[in-house]
Amino acid sequence: MATGTSTPAGRWEAAENLVAGLRGGDVRALARAISLVENDAPTASAVLSACFPYTGHALRIGLTGAPGSGKSTLVDRLAAHYRAQQQTVGIVAVDPTSPFTGGAILGDRIRMQGHHADPGLYIRSMATRGFLGGLASTTADIASVVEASGKTRLLIETVGVGQDEVDIVRLADVTVVVLVPGLGDDVQSIKAGILEIADIFAVNKSDREGADRVEREIRAMQSLGGHAEGWVPPVVRTVATTGEGTAALAEAIERGAERLRQAGKLDEKRTAAWQARLVEMIRQKLVRELVRHRLGASDLEAHARAVAAREEDPYLLVEGLVRGLLDLHREDGNG
Numbered sequence: 001m002a003t004g005t006s007t008p009a010g011r012w013e014a015a016e017n018l019v020a021g022l023r024g025g026d027v028r029a030l031a032r033a034i035s036l037v038e039n040d041a042p043t044a045s046a047v048l049s050a051c052f053p054y055t056g057h058a059l060r061i062g063l064t065g066a067p068g069s070g071k072s073t074l075v076d077r078l079a080a081h082y083r084a085q086q087q088t089v090g091i092v093a094v095d096p097t098s099p100f101t102g103g104a105i106l107g108d109r110i111r112m113q114g115h116h117a118d119p120g121l122y123i124r125s126m127a128t129r130g131f132l133g134g135l136a137s138t139t140a141d142i143a144s145v146v147e148a149s150g151k152t153r154l155l156i157e158t159v160g161v162g163q164d165e166v167d168i169v170r171l172a173d174v175t176v177v178v179l180v181p182g183l184g185d186d187v188q189s190i191k192a193g194i195l196e197i198a199d200i201f202a203v204n205k206s207d208r209e210g211a212d213r214v215e216r217e218i219r220a221m222q223s224l225g226g227h228a229e230g231w232v233p234p235v236v237r238t239v240a241t242t243g244e245g246t247a248a249l250a251e252a253i254e255r256g257a258e259r260l261r262q263a264g265k266l267d268e269k270r271t272a273a274w275q276a277r278l279v280e281m282i283r284q285k286l287v288r289e290l291v292r293h294r295l296g297a298s299d300l301e302a303h304a305r306a307v308a309a310r311e312e313d314p315y316l317l318v319e320g321l322v323r324g325l326l327d328l329h330r331e332d333g334n335g
């Protein structure tokens with residue numbers, strides 16, 4: 001693993017070694033591979049390529065909902081449920097750039113302690129603070145690395161607050177939207193985007209007053225139609241702190257996945273997800289190549305200044321930059 005990573009061959013060898021390690025159950029190799037991907041290191045794409053043949057088989061389950069709705073607690077319960085069924089589990093929690101982040105990280109750290117002896121379970125929190133775009137794509141890449149280590153169930157937790165988070169759960173096979181009673185968080189006030197992506201609703205904290213009302217509101221929304229493919233998302237009540245409803249939720253997830261498989265919708269969904277990811281990957285690659293060959297970070301700032309001052313035409317600038325990059329590759333004999 002001490003191979004130099006400054007050459008493509010060296011990067012490939014390093015990546016293959018790392019992936020052989022994580023496939024063999026080396027948790028430190030897994031953590032290192034994830035960090036390389038998260039930090040967009042030079043070896044990252046080689047690591048992902050080496051992982052790719054070992055992916056595509058796990059069921060990806062996205063959980064989203066308001067901050068503090070009990071997603072992490074629920075994810076823990078599901079993980080324990082799957083472990084009892086001899087499934088192996090990977091958890092990827094996306095920590096939002098929000099005031100709630102501190103609590104989430106603390107919660108995840110406490111979780112880790114409870115499970116650290118179990119080699120069939122891996123938990124990773126992703127920080128999003130300062131992340132520059134492509135969050136959904138990177139989350140999916142990290143899930144792939146975790147899957148390559150041999151996990152059969154992937155649980156992806158994200159706070160349902162922004163478009164990034166909606167994009168992340170769109171990459172899941174089955175999406176659970178977690179709602180809670182008594183937050184003044186009426187279903188009507190929940191963003192339409194979140195309702196549309198739900199394959200299943202979990203009404204968590206059903207030990208509290210108002211679970212009936214939340215469920216009624218979901219049903220009322222559903223009666224207005226909307227969800228495609230004739231699948232009416234089931235509503236499952238849970239109490240994540242006691243584990244009540246976990247088995248029913250897991251069953252709803254399996255039924256949802258099975259239905260998708262039978263209708264050929266799972267492949268369709270994954271194809272759509274790949275289409276979004278491919279666009280993102282191409283975008284990232286183009287920007288990286290531009291910065292490497294044509295445009296340093298300081299040049300970008302100089303251009304921005306000139307454009308803001310109306311001294312430069314941004315449309316002609318971008319046209320010229322991209323054209324220049326294509327010409328460069330043609331000169332290299334790549335075109």
Ligand SMILES: Nc1nc2c(ncn2[C@@H]2O[C@H](COP(=O)(O)OP(=O)(O)OP(=O)(O)O)[C@@H](O)[C@H]2O)c(=O)[nH]1
Pocket residue numbers: 066067068069070071072073074100101103104107159204205206207208238239240241242
């Ligand atoms: N009464 C009750 N409390 C719950 C239930 N589920 C979770 N909680 C509590 O709600 C708080 C938040 O739970 P988390 O699992 O951290 O919620 P989260 O949605 O992951 O939070 P963020 O990741 O910070 O958005 C914790 O104090 C939990 O113990 C439940 O079913 N009933």
Ligand SMILES: [Mg+2]
Pocket residue numbers: 071072073093104107157
């Ligand atoms: Mg959480």
